[in-house]
Amino acid sequence: MRGVSNLNMASGEGGAESGRPATIDDVAALAGVARASVSRALNDQANVSAKMRERVLRAAEALNYRANPQARSLASRASKALALINCPALDAEPNSYYFAALELGALRAAAIAGFELSTLNVDANDPRRGEKVIELFESGRTAGVILPPPLSDDAALAATLVERGYPAVCISPSDAVRALLPGAGFDEQAAGKQIAERVLAKGHSRLGYLLGIEGHFSAEKRFAGFLEALAEAGLDPDAVTVLRGDFSFRSGVELGQAMLDGAERPTALICANDDMAVGALFAAHRRHLVIPDDISIVGFDDAPISGRIWPPLTTVHQPIRRIAASALDQLVEIVLRGQPPRPRFETIGYHLVERESLAPPRD
Amino acid sequence: MRGVSNLNMASGEGGAESGRPATIDDVAALAGVARASVSRALNDQANVSAKMRERVLRAAEALNYRANPQARSLASRASKALALINCPALDAEPNSYYFAALELGALRAAAIAGFELSTLNVDANDPRRGEKVIELFESGRTAGVILPPPLSDDAALAATLVERGYPAVCISPSDAVRALLPGAGFDEQAAGKQIAERVLAKGHSRLGYLLGIEGHFSAEKRFAGFLEALAEAGLDPDAVTVLRGDFSFRSGVELGQAMLDGAERPTALICANDDMAVGALFAAHRRHLVIPDDISIVGFDDAPISGRIWPPLTTVHQPIRRIAASALDQLVEIVLRGQPPRPRFETIGYHLVERESLAPPRD
DNA sequence: CGATCGACTGGAAGCGCTTCCAATTTGCTA
DNA sequence: TAGCAAATTGGAAGCGCTTCCAGTCGATCG
Numbered sequence: 001m002r003g004v005s006n007l008n009m010a011s012g013e014g015g016a017e018s019g020r021p022a023t024i025d026d027v028a029a030l031a032g033v034a035r036a037s038v039s040r041a042l043n044d045q046a047n048v049s050a051k052m053r054e055r056v057l058r059a060a061e062a063l064n065y066r067a068n069p070q071a072r073s074l075a076s077r078a079s080k081a082l083a084l085i086n087c088p089a090l091d092a093e094p095n096s097y098y099f100a101a102l103e104l105g106a107l108r109a110a111a112i113a114g115f116e117l118s119t120l121n122v123d124a125n126d127p128r129r130g131e132k133v134i135e136l137f138e139s140g141r142t143a144g145v146i147l148p149p150p151l152s153d154d155a156a157l158a159a160t161l162v163e164r165g166y167p168a169v170c171i172s173p174s175d176a177v178r179a180l181l182p183g184a185g186f187d188e189q190a191a192g193k194q195i196a197e198r199v200l201a202k203g204h205s206r207l208g209y210l211l212g213i214e215g216h217f218s219a220e221k222r223f224a225g226f227l228e229a230l231a232e233a234g235l236d237p238d239a240v241t242v243l244r245g246d247f248s249f250r251s252g253v254e255l256g257q258a259m260l261d262g263a264e265r266p267t268a269l270i271c272a273n274d275d276m277a278v279g280a281l282f283a284a285h286r287r288h289l290v291i292p293d294d295i296s297i298v299g300f301d302d303a304p305i306s307g308r309i310w311p312p313l314t315t316v317h318q319p320i321r322r323i324a325a326s327a328l329d330q331l332v333e334i335v336l337r338g339q340p341p342r343p344r345f346e347t348i349g350y351h352l353v354e355r356e357s358l359a360p361p362r363d
Numbered sequence: 364m365r366g367v368s369n370l371n372m373a374s375g376e377g378g379a380e381s382g383r384p385a386t387i388d389d390v391a392a393l394a395g396v397a398r399a400s401v402s403r404a405l406n407d408q409a410n411v412s413a414k415m416r417e418r419v420l421r422a423a424e425a426l427n428y429r430a431n432p433q434a435r436s437l438a439s440r441a442s443k444a445l446a447l448i449n450c451p452a453l454d455a456e457p458n459s460y461y462f463a464a465l466e467l468g469a470l471r472a473a474a475i476a477g478f479e480l481s482t483l484n485v486d487a488n489d490p491r492r493g494e495k496v497i498e499l500f501e502s503g504r505t506a507g508v509i510l511p512p513p514l515s516d517d518a519a520l521a522a523t524l525v526e527r528g529y530p531a532v533c534i535s536p537s538d539a540v541r542a543l544l545p546g547a548g549f550d551e552q553a554a555g556k557q558i559a560e561r562v563l564a565k566g567h568s569r570l571g572y573l574l575g576i577e578g579h580f581s582a583e584k585r586f587a588g589f590l591e592a593l594a595e596a597g598l599d600p601d602a603v604t605v606l607r608g609d610f611s612f613r614s615g616v617e618l619g620q621a622m623l624d625g626a627e628r629p630t631a632l633i634c635a636n637d638d639m640a641v642g643a644l645f646a647a648h649r650r651h652l653v654i655p656d657d658i659s660i661v662g663f664d665d666a667p668i669s670g671r672i673w674p675p676l677t678t679v680h681q682p683i684r685r686i687a688a689s690a691l692d693q694l695v696e697i698v699l700r701g702q703p704p705r706p707r708f709e710t711i712g713y714h715l716v717e718r719e720s721l722a723p724p725r726d
Numbered sequence: 727c728g729a730t731c732g733a734c735t736g737g738a739a740g741c742g743c744t745t746c747c748a749a750t751t752t753g754c755t756a
Numbered sequence: 757t758a759g760c761a762a763a764t765t766g767g768a769a770g771c772g773c774t775t776c777c778a779g780t781c782g783a784t785c786g
Binding site: 023024025035036039040043067068070071072073074075076077 | 776
């Protein structure tokens with residue numbers, strides 16, 4: 001038994017002669033240089049000769065050396081704890097796909113960067129929600145935060161963060177916040193316009209729109225894009241039935257119902273996100289309507305569910321995980337460099353996903 | 364500006380007199396004891412007087428002291444890196460709800476326990492998949508692994524792990540593995556029986572069953588429970604149309620189609636998981652069948668989608684996140700104690716979720 | 727050609743914690 | 757009350773890494 005184990009070890013998996021992973025000192029010894037030089041070479045800092053770098057790299061390679069993130073962050077005094085704030089509305093779904101995807105994307109990027117990422121839940125309706133974020137920094141344990149909506153629309157919070165020099169990166173921030181803090185997202189307005197154009201191109205003119213939470217920047221932008229498309233098509237925005245929801249499946253069901261029961265039922269319903277679109281679809285099914293014959297429904301996000309329901313949803317693919325990863329990478333860079341966050345915005349690509357919930361109107 | 368910031372700091376958020384978090388030395392100084400004593404008291408080790416513990420605790424409390432996990436794990440030489448193995452079949456869906464939930468549940472528990480958790484992707488069809496897990500340990504970076512299906516059915520791997528003393532905990536392991544390694548899951552067979560009974564109670568007798576991946580223990584147990592219910596009801600198992608899928612939505616669509624097009628279409632279709640059930644539902648919709656009038660469909664897992672599709676799915680709620688968290692907690696305990704993993708199995712509760720995809724047969 | 731400067735490099739001091747080991751105290755026994 | 761083991765406590769040595777500081781060395785300048 002032991003023999004087998006040793007055999008495997010001898011086969012040269014790990015680093016040093018023992019089975020334990022190689023340390024920086026092992027690399028230094030093999031390369032015949034000082035520990036400090038290894039550190040410098042590996043973190044490609046200035047003042048390292050090409051020869052030195054080469055030797056160190058080769059030794060590290062030979063030993064299969066991987067720096068111990070614990071020791072590294074301890075030594076560099078960086079409290080490498082990052083936080084992702086989850087700030088749902090009280091009445092929203094408990095575990096929306098949106099936040100789960102955000103969390104997973106950020107978590108993976110954090111693992112790669114060697115940072116810890118914790119999640120802080122803050123009630124969106126709490127008036128002190130901003131202070132809770134600030135407290136995170138003041139307690140000294142947090143080096144930076146990722147702010148998803150609706151916190152990424154909170155200009156006052158952003159201003160405070162900037163003023164005190166606390167690193168923060170936003171997910172889909174509003175224009176006001178975007179001027180203050182870096183962020184990641186995609187062009188919501190262009191996407192909103194594009195899907196609206198697609199609907200219009202099918203020949204729909206009696207439209208319904210399910211808005212997201214009031215003041216939610218992404219949702220407003222999507223709607224602005226919709227309005228833009230409407231204007232370009234020469235359609236009257238007042239003729240559109242607009243209802244305000246809160247991004248949840250439940251609100252989609254309720255508002256979808258209202259929309260269907262209304263005097264003048266639209267032939268196409270555009271929803272600010274997929275959850276609501278799925279809810280509207282649910283409501284339509286309950287009314288025994290046939291989609292897209294009786295009514296077309298489109299969403300926004302391309303949540304996994306959208307391709308599995310019947311009929312599969314035409315929507316805009318939003319790469320949430322990549323956005324979260326981008327935000328985290330930016331945050332890491334800021335924390336590492338110690339520079340105040342410059343308001344850079346990383347735009348991630350999106351694309352329209354055409355499925356079967358959108359078709360020309362019946363008449 | 365600075366004034367505001369200082370004011371907040373003075374208001375006593377953090378620990379030491381400066382804004383930085385309190386260290387163990389701050390606590391030791393305040394309590395007037397040695398650093399070592401603080402460490403012992405806080406980790407409630409033996410040989411600490413009640414008085415000492417009291418003093419330390421009070422000082423730590425006063426300073427709002429929280430141990431630095433980096434330093435702790437560095438000093439304790441514990442490579443606190445745990446790994447969750449993702450071992451999907453080549454042709455399965457890329458990001459199934461199941462694994463995402465597993466990951467999130469484990470990730471959160473890991474954060475609480477102060478452990479790092481990384482994810483390793485291994486191809487289920489790779490004959491060397493077991494070795495990859497072993498290598499994780501041999502490289503010296505991993506202290507323990509969580510093995511979800513199908514790895515939790517791999518008795519050879521489990522035996523190797525036990526033999527070498529590598530900590531591992533399984534998700535829904537097979538009986539053979541359960542005898543070797545600790546694990547967490549729920550009583551699949553009882554659940555499988557329960558949902559089958561529910562179907563039978565509605566009056567169905569022409570049944571279809573969509574199996575999961577061959578040899579997948581959970582799936583087999585669910586089927587065994589189904590068979591049990593059948594036997595108790597005095598029904599002939601041979602009269603059931605049984606098709607084998609792979610847990611994916613796509614296989615659900617394909618097999619659902621086959622099932623519906625078959626000579627003798629069942630009045631109720633039982634699926635080994637929700638993804639396949641949703642796929643079958645999708646196929647039924649495409650055939651313009653009405654559910655549950657034309658055919659009842661039930662699933663297994665209670666994935667979020669199950670309550671949002673039409674009609675909402677009758678299924679068994681499987682608390683994946685709690686199972687993952689339980690597995691991680693067990694793993695942490697094993698790693699911390701350094702004891703060989705005893706084969707303890709933690710059973711998490713499940714419950715039947717009755718929705719609208721199950722109804723009496725039409726005839 | 728010697729002083730000066732800059733680019734590199736090595737030595738050493740910790741980061742905050744655990745843990746081994748020695749020193750001290752305590753609780754009893756004789 | 758002396759004497760000894762057990763219980764407790766303090767001191768100190770690192771864990772693996774970064775980083776400050778001082779030294780080395782070759783090249784440049786007057």
